[in-house]
Amino acid sequence: MSTTLVARGAMTRLLSILHSVLEQNVSYEAALRFKLSLLAHVERTGALLERCLPSLAPGQGGPLLIRMYALLIGMRQVCDPSDVIRDIRSRPEMSLFRIDFGEEIRASFAILLSGAIAPPPPVSERLGAPVLREVTSVEPRSSEG
Secondary structure, X not given: OHHHHHOOHHHHXXXXXXXXXXXXXXXXXXXHHHHHHHHHHHHHHHHHHHHHOOOOOOOOHHXXXXXXXXXXXXXXXXXXXXXXXXXXXXXXXXXXXXXXXHHHHHHHHHHHHHHHOOOOOOHHHOOOOOOOOOOOOOOOOOOOO
């Protein structure tokens, strides 16, 4: 999957701006048609992932695909800096920020998939779960700093 995406640089760049730019000025009807079509593709591809990864329960392939997509968007944006940032990244001390999209998307997908075949975390540790369960009190900040 990562090899296919790396070979389609223009598509991954468009995917990285889909939500922030391309979907901003579109009619409800056009957006609905697009999302319904996308839903069918995600469900079909998610079912294929479930067949390839037998440890995934039915219905887990789609959410896994969405996580891969989110990872792709973020990695594409991180790897395509402006000219100024590209120049800054060329400095020797900035090597941490010189990221190869192909290498990193492969490694990131591998990490995500290895986690997908592990037992899921408890609901309280998933995205969207309350994260303040152990906070007992909050003291207000002083206005002085």
